[in-house]
Amino acid sequence: MSGVRHLYVHLPFCAHRCGYCDFVTAVGREDQHETYVDALLAELELERGALASRVETVFLGGGTPTFTAPAALERLLAGLPDANEVSIEANPETVTPALARLLSRNRVNRVSLGAQSFQPALLSVLERRAQPEDVRRAVYVCRDAGFDNISLDLLYGIPGQSPADLDADLAEALALEPEHVSCYELEAKPGTRFTHAHGVELERQAESMESYFERVVETLAAGGYRWYETANFCRSAASASGRDLRAKHNLGYWLGRDYLGLGIGAVSTIDGLRRRNAPRLVPYLTALAAGRRPPRELEPLDDDVRRRERLLLGLRLDEPLPLAGLEPALDRGALGRLERLGLAAHGEKGGAETLALTERGRFLGGGVTVELLA
Numbered sequence: 325m326s327g328v329r330h331l332y333v334h335l336p337f338c339a340h341r342c343g344y345c346d347f348v349t350a351v352g353r354e355d356q357h358e359t360y361v362d363a364l365l366a367e368l369e370l371e372r373g374a375l376a377s378r379v380e381t382v383f384l385g386g387g388t389p390t391f392t393a394p395a396a397l398e399r400l401l402a403g404l405p406d407a408n409e410v411s412i413e414a415n416p417e418t419v420t421p422a423l424a425r426l427l428s429r430n431r432v433n434r435v436s437l438g439a440q441s442f443q444p445a446l447l448s449v450l451e452r453r454a455q456p457e458d459v460r461r462a463v464y465v466c467r468d469a470g471f472d473n474i475s476l477d478l479l480y481g482i483p484g485q486s487p488a489d490l491d492a493d494l495a496e497a498l499a500l501e502p503e504h505v506s507c508y509e510l511e512a513k514p515g516t517r518f519t520h521a522h523g524v525e526l527e528r529q530a531e532s533m534e535s536y537f538e539r540v541v542e543t544l545a546a547g548g549y550r551w552y553e554t555a556n557f558c559r560s561a562a563s564a565s566g567r568d569l570r571a572k573h574n575l576g577y578w579l580g581r582d583y584l585g586l587g588i589g590a591v592s593t594i595d596g597l598r599r600r601n602a603p604r605l606v607p608y609l610t611a612l613a614a615g616r617r618p619p620r621e622l623e624p625l626d627d628d629v630r631r632r633e634r635l636l637l638g639l640r641l642d643e644p645l646p647l648a649g650l651e652p653a654l655d656r657g658a659l660g661r662l663e664r665l666g667l668a669a670h671g672e673k674g675g676a677e678t679l680a681l682t683e684r685g686r687f688l689g690g691g692v693t694v695e696l697l698a
Contacts, residue, residue: 326376327374327375327376327377328374328375328376328379328582328583328584328594329375329376329378329379329380329381329576329581329582330379330380330381330383330573330576330577330581330582330583330584331375331379331381331382331383331404331405331407331583331584331585331586332382332383332385332573332583332584332585332586332590332591333364333382333383333384333385333400333404333585333586333587333590334348334385334386334387334585334586334587334588334589334590335360335384335385335386335387335388335389335391335392335397335400335587336348336349336350336360336386336387336587336588336589336605337349337350337351337352337353337354337357337360337386337387337388337391337392338350338351338386338387338388338391339351339352339388339391339415339418339453340451340453342450342451342452347386347387347589348387348588348589348603349386349387350387350605353605354393356605356609357392357393357396358393358395358396358399359609359613360396360587360605360609361392361396361397361399361400362612362613363608363609363612363613363618364400364586364587365399365400365403366612366613366615367586367587367612367617367618368403368404368586370612370617371584371586371592374584374594375405375584378406379405379406379407380407380408380409380572380576381407381408381409381410381411381572381573381576382404382405382407382409382410382411382573383410383411383412383573383574384400384410384411384412384413384432385413386413387413388413388414388415388418389412389413389414390412390413390414390415390418390419390423391415391418394422394423394426397426398426398430401426401427401430401431401432402430406431407431408572409433409434409572409573410431410432410433410434411432411433411434411435411436411475411571411573412427412432412434412435412436413436413438414435414436414437414438414462415437415438415453415454416437416438416439416454416458416459416461416462417453417454417458417462419435419437419461419462419465419466420465421465421468421469424465424466424468424469424471425469427469427471428469428470428471433471433473434471434473434474434475434571435466435471435473435474435475436474436475436476436477436504436506437459437462437463437466437474437475437476437477437502438452438454438477439454439459439476439477439478439497440452440477440478440479441478441479441482441485441489441493442456442459442492442493442496442497443456443485443489443492443493444456445484446482446484446485446489449482449483449484449522450479450482456496459476459500460500463476463500463502472503473503473504473569474502474503474504475502475503475504475505475506475571476497476500476502476504476505476506477505477506477507477508478493478494478497478505478506478507478508479507479508479509479510480493480507480508480509480510480533480536480537480540481509481510481526481533481536482510483522483525483526487535487536487539490536490539490540491539491543494539494540494543494544494547498543498544498547503558503559503564503567503569504556504557504558504559504569504570504571505544505549505556505557505558506555506556506557506571507537507540507544507555507556507557508555509533509536509537509555510526511526534687534688537687538687541687544557545557548560548562548563550570550642551642551686552570552641552642552643553570553574553575553578553640553641553642554640554686554689556570556571556574558570558571577637578637578638578640578641579637579638579641580630580633580634580637580638582594582595585601586601587601587608588601588602588603588604588605588608588618589601589602589603593625596624596625596626596630597622597623597624597625598622598623598624598625599620599621599622599623600620600621600623601618601619601620602618602619602620602621604619607619628652628653631649631650631652631653632653632697634650634653635650635653635654635679635693635696635697636690636693636694636697639679639680639681639693639696640689640693642680642686643680644669644671644673644678644679644680645678645679645680646673646676646677646678647676647677647678647679648676648677652698653697653698654679654696654697654698655695655696655697655698658695658696659679659696661695662685662692662695662696666682666684666685667681667682667684667685667688667692668680668681668682668685668692668696669681669682679696681693
């Protein structure tokens with residue numbers, strides 16, 4: 325099947341901007357929600373020729389997609405192509421029975437809830453509005469609406485977070501029995517309010533984060549979750565009646581597949597060309613209202629860049645990466661050293677050469693992978 329099979333749609337609107345956020349967002353702007361959806365649908369029509377006749381995944385990210393005015397959100401969902409997996413990000417405080425029904429009747433079948441923590445003091449540090457009871461309620465509301473694929477986002481490394489706090493967060497998440505959990509180390513992104521307020525503390529605690537992450541992996545694995553990607557866990561097939569609960573949209577990124585992005589700041593990678601829509605709302609709306617593509621940056625990806633990206637992303641997964649075609653990007657000397665250190669495993673599957681990180685190598689993550697690059 326030719327054409328792009330993964331579609332990302334960016335909805336930037338939020339009720340407020342959390343201090344650690346560096347995503348492309350717009351606070352409030354309720355008067356522009358309908359106009360923005362007009363622009364998204366216009367961009368989709370301009371780019372529809374790039375899509376396959378059958379799309380595998382659609383992902384609505386933000387921002388807070390579920391903060392978008394309900395009528396505008398429903399109109400957008402109705403205009404998007406059918407897909408096997410249609411995911412939407414949601415802040416827990418935005419989830420109501422009416423919203424859950426809206427999503428369900430418009431083909432959304434996976435909801436990703438930004439829990440971040442279940443500790444009120446830590447939520448205050450993060451400037452999150454949702455409280456623990458909001459997260460629990462959002463999960464129950466989604467279940468009542470028939471959703472059987474729910475993901476929870478958690479953060480670790482929050483200033484003031486103790487190992488006991490992390491254990492409590494993991495226990496709370498497991499008690500809700502989500503199909504998927506994403507657990508990210510909190511980063512100090514340049515230019516954010518959070519970095520100005522807590523950057524020194526985040527640097528000070530950086531060395532202890534490896535032990536925190538080991539705690540995450542151990543706890544979720546013991547709870548029946550598969551550590552299938554660096555920061556992502558899904559219920560194992562044995563505990564999910566054989567269902568593959570990996571996030572299929574993100575899996576497309578990690579496997580190096582092409583994808584189309586719509587909206588301000590959205591990125592597309594198609595046929596060796598990466599393009600980034602400008603992150604500014606007014607030029608985006610103006611261009612599409614006039615029938616033009618939005619302002620964007622273009623970045624041709626040569627074979628060397630594509631091979632290196634394929635190694636960097638593919639080694640995040642728990643399955644061996646086939647090396648066919650990637651050999652020029654691999655430092656064989658470094659591979660030998662890392663094998664002797666027990667951090668990488670060079671093997672064969674079905675007669676094809678493969679590469680994977682060991683469990684210890686996966687804990688060290690990107691640092692090991694970078695060493696493998698020629």
